[in-house]
Amino acid sequence: MNTLQAIIVEDEETSREILKNYLTKYCPNVKLVGEAGNVEEALVLIRNNELDLVFLDVEMPYGNAFDLLEKVGNRLFETVFITAYDQYAIDALNAHASYYLLKPISIDKLIEAVDYVFKIKEKENNLQHSVLRLVNKKITGKITIPQQSGFEVLEIENILYCQADDNYTKIFLKDSKKLVSKTLKYFEGMLSDKGFARVHKSYLVNVNSIKEYRKGKGGSVVLITGKEIMVSPSRKKELLAFFR
Numbered sequence: 001m002n003t004l005q006a007i008i009v010e011d012e013e014t015s016r017e018i019l020k021n022y023l024t025k026y027c028p029n030v031k032l033v034g035e036a037g038n039v040e041e042a043l044v045l046i047r048n049n050e051l052d053l054v055f056l057d058v059e060m061p062y063g064n065a066f067d068l069l070e071k072v073g074n075r076l077f078e079t080v081f082i083t084a085y086d087q088y089a090i091d092a093l094n095a096h097a098s099y100y101l102l103k104p105i106s107i108d109k110l111i112e113a114v115d116y117v118f119k120i121k122e123k124e125n126n127l128q129h130s131v132l133r134l135v136n137k138k139i140t141g142k143i144t145i146p147q148q149s150g151f152e153v154l155e156i157e158n159i160l161y162c163q164a165d166d167n168y169t170k171i172f173l174k175d176s177k178k179l180v181s182k183t184l185k186y187f188e189g190m191l192s193d194k195g196f197a198r199v200h201k202s203y204l205v206n207v208n209s210i211k212e213y214r215k216g217k218g219g220s221v222v223l224i225t226g227k228e229i230m231v232s233p234s235r236k237k238e239l240l241a242f243f244r
Helices: 013-026 039-048 065-072 086-094 107-128 184-191 233-240
Strands: 004-009 030-036 053-057 078-083 099-102 142-147 150-155 159-165 168-173 177-180 196-200 203-206 210-214 220-223 228-230
Touching: 004 013, 004 039, 004 107, 013 030, 013 107, 030 039, 039 053, 039 065, 053 065, 053 107, 065 078, 078 107, 099 107, 107 233, 142 177, 159 184, 168 184, 184 196, 184 203, 196 228, 196 233
Parallel strands: 004 030, 004 053, 053 078, 078 099
Antiparallel strands: 142 150, 159 168, 159 203, 168 177, 196 203, 210 220, 220 228
């Protein structure tokens, strides 16, 4: 991957020109394919281009950034929010923005944002066109789970994934399922250094059991059993780091 296909969505022409100049001068790996001054113009560009990145002003005429993302629905591109008002930071986080920049834009922060997105998209695209190869070696070992009569020993390599169920956790093995009176966070602490990734607030996955990654806002993983699990956007970078 050499460049990020990007658009700017910003209603102020002066602000658009400043950002375009910064990107041209300091971010040569960004290829701008269009710009929009409102939600409707932005929707046309998004639907007619395969985008990697959208620079998105929060406040626009006839709608805002959050209205736009709601209309887009599931998206394959990353977003960098740009605004003069820091009260939108939490909303941007909830909308799974990759980065949040305040006006006037800091060149260093802009470069940092672009580099962050580039690394994510590069890894994501590489995984789409190659066999998944783990960075980590195969992990072996055992854990114990409590039972009324004592405890049971499980081979870690036999665990496919764990799913939260309130204060319980369902452990899905290659040939069976266990319900344990421990939280998912408990098992995350036990397994996070043994080849398991918390891909979602409700799922902890054995990365050795992943056979496919599908792109999306967060994307999803398909396990060797065919089970598909959604990946939270905030967890995507952590998951992709397991693969080369």
